[in-house]
Amino acid sequence: MKKGKLLGFMVGSTVFLTACTTGNTADSEQEDGSNEKVFNLSVVQEMPSADLSLATDTISFTALNNVYEGIYRLDENNEPQPAGTAEMADVSEDGLTYNITLREDAKWSNGEPVTADDYVYGWQRTVNPETAAEYAYLYGYVENGNDIIEGEKDPSELGITAVNDHELEVNLDTPTPFFDNLLAFPSFFPQPQEVVEEKGDTYAETSDDSIYNGPFSLTEFDGAGSDTEWSYTANEEY
Template sequence: MRKRLAALLSILVAVVLTLAACSGGGSKSEDGGKGGVKSEKSENILNLASTSDIPTMDSSLATDQVSFFTFNQTLEGLYVLDKDDKPVPGVAKEDPKKSEDGKTWTIKLRDNAKWSNGDPVTAHDFVYAWQRTVDPDTAAEYAYMFENIENAKDITAGKKKPEELGVKAVDDQTLEIKLVKDVPWMQSLFAFGSFMPQNEKFVEKQGKKFGTTADATLSNGPFQLEQWKTEDNWKLVPNKEYWDKDKVKLKEVNYKVVKETQTALNMYQTGKLDSVALDPQNVNKYKDKKDFSTELNSSNYFFRINSTKNKDLKNEDLRKAFAKSIDKDEYVKSLLNNGSTVSDKLMVKDFVKDEDGKD
């Protein structure tokens, strides 16, 4: 299946170090719990761990990795990213048709895209979702990501109404988007979780409960949320209404909230999990196991200096001195120990915080 967008706009490349069983589901440890799990059979069931619960399934309000990761499995936007991180049609059935100046995009949608309740996914679902996200009353933290769409910035500032956002449904299968400028990354941005469609009738019926329980969540992607027990577990099952459902091979995906990585490793060793991420201290111990693998992820890590607690730190040269005093090579090699690479760019900004410690 096509690779789905987990994050955008990142700098450093980190490596996730994992142990993964040969196949998902029905697995039992055959080596006395020494790290290598061999599955006796595959039932097309995948059992995974998450270090935290899903904060929200409301694509207008989500800002965290777990929510967006779940969106990637349960929701589908206009476009998705393929294995080379190139945008390919999702709900859209083709690339955008652009005006001469590149600022007006017309996108045709699939006529067989459906929500998990059987409702068709239409252009109106994108118009409603995007207007809801930029509406100041929604208080969406990621509303700024819409600022390249006409009037979005003025809407979030309260100067214009959400209905004035530069997006409209020409008809059920035609979406028109007016941009501030034609930028090369815009089509990829439409694959990001904040740009997912929403079924207006369903969202309005759920009210404040929308996105807080499995029953208050609707899917238009390959999977749907079947059960969700807060701070414990959730289950994904195939969405029978998904337009490309024949590509979905897994019977179910079970997530267990496990906050301690050592606990997750123990669960993997006893066959309760099919994959687990390793802490740096465990990498050397398991790196020669046949079920050890690495996965490239895009992330950016940095130290933030609070200059309100020490007035001397308002001096940019002093902050640069601190930055240069850190042995970044040794830090990623010894402390992270996950294959991360060092950024050679020195980025020192004055992050000034108020009395409450907020930016």
């Protein structure tokens, strides 16, 4: 996928999130007399994947944008804004080094903190040839990314380092003006290593096979590629 097409796809997969999270919920009293707020959505097909590393389509990315959060989100003007970070990254004058400070209050839906290691793990998992992620090539802009994709270097050599629990340093091979947009793309979101390794081959197969760090948690999702009905439930840890 060429750069222009990719960025257009990124915009398309995030606009729906804005509609879902800016107050477009039903405020009226429900049939059971409760004042629960429900917003009903329709999709044109089943969700092919709920795995951040393997998703490649608009249906999946729309869902993942609702239940996960990365370094940035795109706003109504498709401009990157801090999300999992306290502020925009400090970028070196040569455009090669990004120093990123994460929000210290960010948590997974199980109450565990979101840390810099979660980003390092998620990025390394996606770029690892064994994962067979179709969008691994996007990491070609990150230091050693192409060599890792080609199997010439280990994923641990990818240009992302956890300085401490809430600071990341990212090094690029070449200045990339649209890299901020990539940091808002689900393929670059953090992943919970303990859960991924515990679940193994069943990771993210259903909504119960992952944890979430976005405004919603995925619920009632029974299987990738087959289930056409699922829910977004407010994430109490967000």
